[in-house]
Amino acid sequence: MGKSKKNQQDEDAYGQMTGAIGALVIVTGGLAAIKDGLGLSWPATVLLTAGALVVLGYLAWRIRTGLVRIWAREREPAVDTAQETSGTALEAATEDGPVHTELTTVLVRAGVIRDGEVVLADEVTVEQLDVGTIYQFLLPASRTAEDVAAKLGPIASMLGVTRLHLKMETSRQSEREVHLLVLKEPPFSRPFTAPTRQEILDFSGVPLGHDVTGKMVGVPTFDKASLLVGGMTQMGKTTLVNGVITCLLIAYGDFDLYLLDGKLCGLTEFQKVAVRYEASDDPAVLESMLDELIARVDARYTDMQEAKRNRKPAPVFKPVFFIIDEAADFYVDNGRKESQETVRRNEDKSRKLVSKSLESGISTIMMTQRPSNDAIPVKVRDQFLYRMCLYVAAKGTAKVALGDSYFETVAPIHPALLDANIKGQAVLFAGGSSTLIRGFWFRDEFIWETVDSVLAKQQLVLNEVPESPIKKAIDLMQGREVDFLSTAELAPVLGITEENPVERGKQLTRLLGVSPNKGAKGVRGYRLADLTAAVVASP
Numbered sequence: 001m002g003k004s005k006k007n008q009q010d011e012d013a014y015g016q017m018t019g020a021i022g023a024l025v026i027v028t029g030g031l032a033a034i035k036d037g038l039g040l041s042w043p044a045t046v047l048l049t050a051g052a053l054v055v056l057g058y059l060a061w062r063i064r065t066g067l068v069r070i071w072a073r074e075r076e077p078a079v080d081t082a083q084e085t086s087g088t089a090l091e092a093a094t095e096d097g098p099v100h101t102e103l104t105t106v107l108v109r110a111g112v113i114r115d116g117e118v119v120l121a122d123e124v125t126v127e128q129l130d131v132g133t134i135y136q137f138l139l140p141a142s143r144t145a146e147d148v149a150a151k152l153g154p155i156a157s158m159l160g161v162t163r164l165h166l167k168m169e170t171s172r173q174s175e176r177e178v179h180l181l182v183l184k185e186p187p188f189s190r191p192f193t194a195p196t197r198q199e200i201l202d203f204s205g206v207p208l209g210h211d212v213t214g215k216m217v218g219v220p221t222f223d224k225a226s227l228l229v230g231g232m233t234q235m236g237k238t239t240l241v242n243g244v245i246t247c248l249l250i251a252y253g254d255f256d257l258y259l260l261d262g263k264l265c266g267l268t269e270f271q272k273v274a275v276r277y278e279a280s281d282d283p284a285v286l287e288s289m290l291d292e293l294i295a296r297v298d299a300r301y302t303d304m305q306e307a308k309r310n311r312k313p314a315p316v317f318k319p320v321f322f323i324i325d326e327a328a329d330f331y332v333d334n335g336r337k338e339s340q341e342t343v344r345r346n347e348d349k350s351r352k353l354v355s356k357s358l359e360s361g362i363s364t365i366m367m368t369q370r371p372s373n374d375a376i377p378v379k380v381r382d383q384f385l386y387r388m389c390l391y392v393a394a395k396g397t398a399k400v401a402l403g404d405s406y407f408e409t410v411a412p413i414h415p416a417l418l419d420a421n422i423k424g425q426a427v428l429f430a431g432g433s434s435t436l437i438r439g440f441w442f443r444d445e446f447i448w449e450t451v452d453s454v455l456a457k458q459q460l461v462l463n464e465v466p467e468s469p470i471k472k473a474i475d476l477m478q479g480r481e482v483d484f485l486s487t488a489e490l491a492p493v494l495g496i497t498e499e500n501p502v503e504r505g506k507q508l509t510r511l512l513g514v515s516p517n518k519g520a521k522g523v524r525g526y527r528l529a530d531l532t533a534a535v536v537a538s539p
């Protein structure tokens with residue numbers, strides 16, 4: 001083996017030397033030919049030949065680089081085409097049709113569908129709105145809308161937005177169908193105009209605010225429901241509920257309003273149309289209102305039993321709304337035994353009222369700026385069917401307003417993510433689903449007009465009422481333009497001559513059929529609102 005390798009090397013050296021001699025002979029011959037042809041000296045011939053070779057080498061380099069560039073330019077689109085080809089390959093990857101690559105990529109990366117599963121382009125509809133884009137699509141058969149709902153955070157992240165930019169709706173037709181709105185800007189970056197009277201009338205149900213697209217949203221009815229509204233101070237609860245009352249006055253037309261204004265001036269605009277309005281944070285005042293309402297609930301239940309017993313149609317009751325602003329204060333005692341007892345009774349009576357609202361048509365709307373665990377007793381807050389939460393800083397407080405299991409529901413929205421600078425935003429949790437809304441902010445004039453038109457309607461009813469002691473008392477108060485008249489002043493006008501105040505009070509109450517109240521400085525008497533309500537109200 002070693003010997004044959006050495007022989008091979010000797011042969012190579014011999015071959016190369018022969019080639020070199022041959023090349024030298026040719027170069028010398030070539031130079032001699034050039035020298036003879038041009039008649040030059042040997043040095044001139046060598047220099048000329050070297051220069052000519054350098055120029056030829058340069059030309060060859062230019063030609064080569066030019067060709068490389070042209071070749072590269074031709075190759076660039078080929079790369080794109082290659083990419084397109086791979087996209088087309090993805091689209092063609094399913095036998096069922098082309099793939100919607102954007103949604104497929106987002107859903108795979110967000111962990112909603114597995115790698116290899118796809119959203120078909122034919123099963124996606126894209127609609128452009130002023131505020132964003134709506135994707136309506138069908139998931140692969142192995143997935144449901146709930147899988148999307150559980151991953152809204154990662155989906156938002158994949159789309160380069162936040163969870164609050166997304167609004168998801170499911171379908172009643174198919175578990176696979178998803179409607180996903182992707183907002184261009186954070187929700188409610190621009191205010192929406194408050195609805196007109198006609199828009200409120202046309203809404204099916206009771207509108208509570210605008211959704212992120214500017215559409216009016218609300219609840220189908222308050223007939224068998226009560227609402228709890230929580231949110232930190234100055235977030236817009238009172239404004240939102242003022243909007244709700246305005247909408248109720250327009251949408252319901254005829255209903256009895258009981259207002260307990262714990263903030264003392266949060267609900268004052270509606271005092272004139274309220275059957276009973278109290279501006280107080282005294283638990284004893286809540287108790288007296290609860291007593292009055294529970295008496296109405298009991299009377300309604302008796303009527304319902306009576307109708308059933310006699311095989312008559314169920315009675316139709318006038319809706320009643322009891323609205324409490326800053327409710328938490330009414331469940332706090334002052335440490336004295338008597339106050340502790342009142343608070344304890346308030347808890348029981350509130351629970352009873354809210355739970356009975358289901359059948360009796362008496363709905364409660366409670367607001368609190370302290371949605372802490374002990375602010376509104378659990379047994380009371382558990383009874384609310386509709387929940388709303390404006391901005392709160394912590395998950396715990398959100399749970400108080402929205403319910404302990406709220407974050408296990410489909411597509412929850414964390415109220416702590418709301419922009420605290422955009423007032424009136426709230427998470428509405430009703431019927432098992434969450435909607436981000438912004439309460440209406442009506443002009444004062446609009447609210448006044450609404451109140452005045454309700455008063456005008458009440459007056460029409462009063463004008464039709466036949467003469468009676470109560471009608472006479474109302475006329476007297478309206479004539480004197482007062483809201484309250486003491487028993488001592490009213491009794492003689494209605495023909496009661498009794499001198500003893502207790503007996504006189506009893507006779508007047510019997511005659512009017514309405515409970516007396518306390519006016520300024522604790523004087524017993526009758527309020528115009530109570531008398532009017534008794535005339536225009538049903539049980």
Ligand SMILES: Nc1ncnc2c1ncn2[C@@H]1O[C@H](COP(=O)(O)OP(=O)(O)OP(=O)(O)O)[C@@H](O)[C@H]1O
Pocket residue numbers: 231232233234235236237238239240263369423424425438439440441
């Ligand atoms: N939808 C809205 N659009 C614009 N501004 C609003 C809206 N709602 C409320 N505001 C403004 O936010 C401020 C606070 O509103 P509001 O008094 O209703 O809050 P709140 O939560 O009831 O406060 P608190 O609990 O301290 O009584 C007000 O100045 C009000 O004008």
